[in-house]
Amino acid sequence: MNFSNKIKEACKLLKATNNIDKKIILENYINNLENTMNSLAPKKIKQYRKIPYTEKILEKMFYYHYEMMENFIENKEFHKNFLDQILTITEKEQSKLPQENRKEDIKLTKKEFYYILSSFMKSINKEKLLDNIINNHQIHKININDKDTYKTDSGYILYNHINKDYDIFIKDFSYNISSMLTLVHEIGHAYDYETLECDSATYNKYYFQSYYGEVYSKMFERLFISYMLKNNIEKYKAESLLLEFENNSLASMSFSYILSCLDEQLLCNQNDDKNKKKKIANKISEQFTNKNVVNQFIKNYHFMMIPENYNYAYGNIISLFLKDVYEEEGLSSNLLKQFSKKRVEVFNKKELDNWEITPNQYIKLYKKQIHSIKK
Numbered sequence: 569m570n571f572s573n574k575i576k577e578a579c580k581l582l583k584a585t586n587n588i589d590k591k592i593i594l595e596n597y598i599n600n601l602e603n604t605m606n607s608l609a610p611k612k613i614k615q616y617r618k619i620p621y622t623e624k625i626l627e628k629m630f631y632y633h634y635e636m637m638e639n640f641i642e643n644k645e646f647h648k649n650f651l652d653q654i655l656t657i658t659e660k661e662q663s664k665l666p667q668e669n670r671k672e673d674i675k676l677t678k679k680e681f682y683y684i685l686s687s688f689m690k691s692i693n694k695e696k697l698l699d700n701i702i703n704n705h706q707i708h709k710i711n712i713n714d715k716d717t718y719k720t721d722s723g724y725i726l727y728n729h730i731n732k733d734y735d736i737f738i739k740d741f742s743y744n745i746s747s748m749l750t751l752v753h754e755i756g757h758a759y760d761y762e763t764l765e766c767d768s769a770t771y772n773k774y775y776f777q778s779y780y781g782e783v784y785s786k787m788f789e790r791l792f793i794s795y796m797l798k799n800n801i802e803k804y805k806a807e808s809l810l811l812e813f814e815n816n817s818l819a820s821m822s823f824s825y826i827l828s829c830l831d832e833q834l835l836c837n838q839n840d841d842k843n844k845k846k847k848i849a850n851k852i853s854e855q856f857t858n859k860n861v862v863n864q865f866i867k868n869y870h871f872m873m874i875p876e877n878y879n880y881a882y883g884n885i886i887s888l889f890l891k892d893v894y895e896e897e898g899l900s901s902n903l904l905k906q907f908s909k910k911r912v913e914v915f916n917k918k919e920l921d922n923w924e925i926t927p928n929q930y931i932k933l934y935k936k937q938i939h940s941i942k943k
């Protein structure tokens with residue numbers, strides 16, 4: 569099915585429902601797919617809906633966001649301590665590692681590309697998932713003209729929770745290991761959605777409030793890099809990918825840490841004005857000596873950054889634990905089962921305790937996995 573048919577189908581579903589949560593899901597889906605079509609072929613696309621986002625929908629979306637903020641403020645001190653402990657040690661350890669040195673990608677043939685990918689998927693018992701994606705969904709290799717759209721990610725997935733359809737998009741695709749890693753990340757999201765059995769309201773809570781939306785995608789990435797290192801497949805490239813992965817982790821954890829240091833009033837004031845940025849800048853400068861971190865933060869700060877950044881920060885952290893038990897115990901691991909069940913719930917620090925996800929344990933696993941690339 570092509571994109572305009574998918575949008576038409578979603579519009580039909582939208583008309584047929586009075587359920588506000590279903591409407592939110594469909595509106596978001598249509599909006600994202602329209603944006604994608606626009607960035608692929610600007611100005612050629614007609615607008616499919618006349619009036620997007622009615623007031624009732626916006627109100628409910630705001631409510632989800634409001635609840636997320638409440639949960640964030642309630643757990644702010646916990647996040648702060650938790651991330652601080654992890655950052656203090658990983659920053660030190662990472663400075664001992666060789667400088668990130670982007671290894672050139674070796675060009676693969678299409679056959680080689682899918683051979684490595686399917687061997688990897690087989691090694692983690694997920695060959696059926698890959699077959700399903702290739703046969704029933706689509707992987708789009710795209711070049712985005714509009715540089716502003718989705719500029720931060722090299723890939724993304726658009727999922728329609730109502731009819732369970734999804735498409736994967738990989739930017740600037742080539743048959744090489746970097747594109748494969750991007751694809752593996754998105755396959756992790758597909759796995760997340762394929763195994764998510766919940767109603768529309770729960771799905772929206774997961775979408776707007778949870779910090780667990782990047783856990784499986786990061787777990788797949790970690791498993792893939794580990795598979796390459798263990799099997800000696802483009803070892804140097806794999807090492808540089810691991811370094812890059814850890815540097816990105818550090819950046820997103822630092823951002824989240826900074827957010828946890830801001831006071832409530834600053835966080836809740838939605839006006840994105842200059843004064844606010846100045847206040848935030850002062851606040852951050854008190855805590856951070858690294859000017860680069862501060863400047864980056866000021867430049868990119870936005871109110872909506874909280875769920876997004878925490879998704880990446882906790883995604884990095886929890887995925888390390890899941891990857892470890894996956895490699896040790898396989899799918900039957902207790903932690904994997906528990907996480908799968910609880911992931912749709914809002915953040916609860918007790919849950920991390922139950923899963924034995926602590927800074928100390930994180931650092932142990934972190935050291936174990938970077939051991940192989942130490943000089």
Ligand SMILES: [Zn+2]
Binds near residue numbers: 753757782785
């Ligand atoms: Zn992702």
